[in-house]
Amino acid sequence: MPRRKFLIEASAMSDSVETPDISIVIPVFNERANLRPLVARLAPALTRAGVSFEAIFVDDGSHDDSLEELRALCAEEPRFRALSFSRNFGKEVAIAAGLDDARGRAVVIMDSDLQHPPEVIPQFIERWREGYKNVFGQRADRATDPKMRSFLTEIFYRLLEKFGDVSLPPGAGDFRLLDRQAVDALLSMRERARFNKGLYAWIGFKSVGVPFEVDARASGESKFNFTRLVRFALDGLMSFSSIPLKVWTYVGLVISCLALGMAVYFWARTMLFGVDTPGFPTLVVSIAFFSGVQLISLGVLGEYVARIFNEVKGRPLYLVAERVEANKRDERSLK
Numbered sequence: 001m002p003r004r005k006f007l008i009e010a011s012a013m014s015d016s017v018e019t020p021d022i023s024i025v026i027p028v029f030n031e032r033a034n035l036r037p038l039v040a041r042l043a044p045a046l047t048r049a050g051v052s053f054e055a056i057f058v059d060d061g062s063h064d065d066s067l068e069e070l071r072a073l074c075a076e077e078p079r080f081r082a083l084s085f086s087r088n089f090g091k092e093v094a095i096a097a098g099l100d101d102a103r104g105r106a107v108v109i110m111d112s113d114l115q116h117p118p119e120v121i122p123q124f125i126e127r128w129r130e131g132y133k134n135v136f137g138q139r140a141d142r143a144t145d146p147k148m149r150s151f152l153t154e155i156f157y158r159l160l161e162k163f164g165d166v167s168l169p170p171g172a173g174d175f176r177l178l179d180r181q182a183v184d185a186l187l188s189m190r191e192r193a194r195f196n197k198g199l200y201a202w203i204g205f206k207s208v209g210v211p212f213e214v215d216a217r218a219s220g221e222s223k224f225n226f227t228r229l230v231r232f233a234l235d236g237l238m239s240f241s242s243i244p245l246k247v248w249t250y251v252g253l254v255i256s257c258l259a260l261g262m263a264v265y266f267w268a269r270t271m272l273f274g275v276d277t278p279g280f281p282t283l284v285v286s287i288a289f290f291s292g293v294q295l296i297s298l299g300v301l302g303e304y305v306a307r308i309f310n311e312v313k314g315r316p317l318y319l320v321a322e323r324v325e326a327n328k329r330d331e332r333s334l335k
């Protein structure tokens with residue numbers, strides 16, 4: 001089993017001298033302009049923390065010059081390497097790929113747009129040294145997000161809190177440090193419809209939040225438009241709750257009871273007052289309403305079936321088109 005093999009390799013590696021303390025995993029999608037400013041702040045922050053580190057950039061099918069910039073950065077700094085996907089697979093999958101590749105005793109996940117300040121990482125490391133295995137950055141507010149997005153996000157988290165199997169700490173996102181043990185737990189979950197925030201909460205482990213201020217995006221704009229956010233929210237709800245699937249039993253039950261009541265009412269009325277033909281609008285409205293209810297429930301069923309289909313196909317989570325790392329390139333140039 002490849003997964004088992006990986007775990008064995010990882011544990012064997014953790015004894016080797018090469019294991020860095022911290023692996024930084026950074027998903028990159030069209031962030032060329034942000035990479036250098038990020039790196040300029042990252043290295044000093046880690047040096048200050050007094051840890052050895054490596055950084056893994058995952059180029060998620062960027063169509064700007066991000067990959068060229070990453071090549072240049074990796075050539076300058078041997079502790080950096082990059083994976084480049086064959087196409088855009090999404091941030092959640094890019095993070096999974098970074099975790100797969102990370103060798104550190106702990107992994108820090110952060111965005112490449114400088115919304116996650118590298119200066120907070122030493123605090124993460126401090127908490128990790130105190131024994132916490134799941135140290136998450138906790139944003140104070142959503143001031144940097146557009147109003148509408150904050151509002152919908154709020155509704156989504158309320159729904160997930162009420163109906164989901166996991167409880168997400170408020171303000172927690174992808175910016176976090178995970179101990180090797182937590183990383184291996186995440187790696188054992190190969191689901192395709194990934195909702196990382198749910199997975200981080202699902203694995204448990206001793207967790208603590210570190211408050212931080214979210215900066216405005218350094219350059220470019222958010223890659224998550226409305227449709228993408230909706231799909232993401234659906235992935236989240238459906239991966240961590242089967243309530244949308246089950247609720248139709250109860251809706252159906254209530255509607256059937258109502259229909260039964262109506263039947264009794266009409267029967268009694270006919271018996272008492274005779275046949276009364278008008279009622280066309282009631283008929284049309286109820287047919288339309290119940291057809292709607294049925295289509296919605298079928299749609300929800302479809303969403304789950306589509307996700308099952310996706311999992312069952314068992315396709316790889318991502319495809320790496322290229323690996324960029326100093327040693328690799330040296331080998332190639334020797335040939």
Ligand code: UDP
Nearest residue numbers: 027028029060090091094111112222223224
């Ligand atoms: N990202 C990615 N693949 C995508 C979309 C985004 O790797 O398909 C990366 C992006 O480069 C950034 C991080 O995920 O490093 C967060 O993206 P963004 O800043 O657009 O999201 P927001 O901060 O608005 O939630």
Ligand code: MG
Nearest residue numbers: 111113115217
């Ligand atoms: Mg961002």
